[in-house]
Amino acid sequence: MAMFDQGQAGAILNAVLRQSTTASTTGIKLRLGTSAPTATANMTELSSSGYTSGGTVMTFNAASAAATSNSSSASWTNGGSTWSLVGLELWDEAGSPVRWLFGSWTGQPISIANGNVFQVAAAGVAASLV
Amino acid sequence: MTLPGFAPEPLRVSCLGCGTEAWTYDYQHPGRAVECGCCPAPHDHDANAASCSLEHEGDCGKGVPGCRVCRPVAIFGTAHLRMFDPAELLEALGEDAPQSLEVTEA
Numbered sequence: 230m231a232m233f234d235q236g237q238a239g240a241i242l243n244a245v246l247r248q249s250t251t252a253s254t255t256g257i258k259l260r261l262g263t264s265a266p267t268a269t270a271n272m273t274e275l276s277s278s279g280y281t282s283g284g285t286v287m288t289f290n291a292a293s294a295a296a297t298s299n300s301s302s303a304s305w306t307n308g309g310s311t312w313s314l315v316g317l318e319l320w321d322e323a324g325s326p327v328r329w330l331f332g333s334w335t336g337q338p339i340s341i342a343n344g345n346v347f348q349v350a351a352a353g354v355a356a357s358l359v
Numbered sequence: 360m361t362l363p364g365f366a367p368e369p370l371r372v373s374c375l376g377c378g379t380e381a382w383t384y385d386y387q388h389p390g391r392a393v394e395c396g397c398c399p400a401p402h403d404h405d406a407n408a409a410s411c412s413l414e415h416e417g418d419c420g421k422g423v424p425g426c427r428v429c430r431p432v433a434i435f436g437t438a439h440l441r442m443f444d445p446a447e448l449l450e451a452l453g454e455d456a457p458q459s460l461e462v463t464e465a
Contacts, residue, residue: 345390353437
């Protein structure tokens with residue numbers, strides 16, 4: 230199954246079917262990666278000048294018709310060797326952050342040369358349950 | 360109808376110097392998509408002075424003192440997160456196909 234971290238998929242099922250609560254966190258961060266994540270394995274997070282480990286805060290619109298997308302934008306300026314971007318992950322901001330969703334960039338791998346900016350505009354990351 | 364993310368989508372690229380936009384399927388060299396007054400010759404818009412100078416005959420190379428031409432670009436990434444990955448679905452369909460087409464003779 231794509232998209233959901235396996236552990237958090239279970240938490241969601243429990244939230245719906247057992248009415249248990251999931252972790253309450255203050256926000257979501259978008260992380261950039263150089264490999265493809267899976268439901269059980271994190272991607273290799275980008276480690277390079279211009280990117281801060283842990284990602285960048287991103288806000289999302291209220292879901293409608295079982296879908297949503299980001300309302301905020303984010304950008305990173307490559308200050309080192311060329312980036313090869315493959316995956317993305319959405320983590321919460323808990324004291325010990327938890328990975329919720331993952332995916333791959335359209336057209337990955339995307340090369341970002343030194344000095345260039347990788348940007349995610351509003352609605353650049355869409356999430357859907359249908 | 361093609362669902363977003365099920366077909367190749369171009370990258371939007373924008374010159375940080377003048378804002379000129381372009382779309383490209385060249386995900387490895389998205390900087391080449393933009394041709395504008397800031398960077399009249401198509402190239403990677405990278406800091407590699409050697410490759411830049413080939414295109415600009417020694418006149419360019421971002422990061423090189425005296426550079427007057429080259430400008431970096433912004434590359435806009437998109438992603439579609441969904442329950443089922445198209446590649447996984449196609450793979451599953453491929454695995455199921457022989458069984459569904461199997462004919463059992465009486």
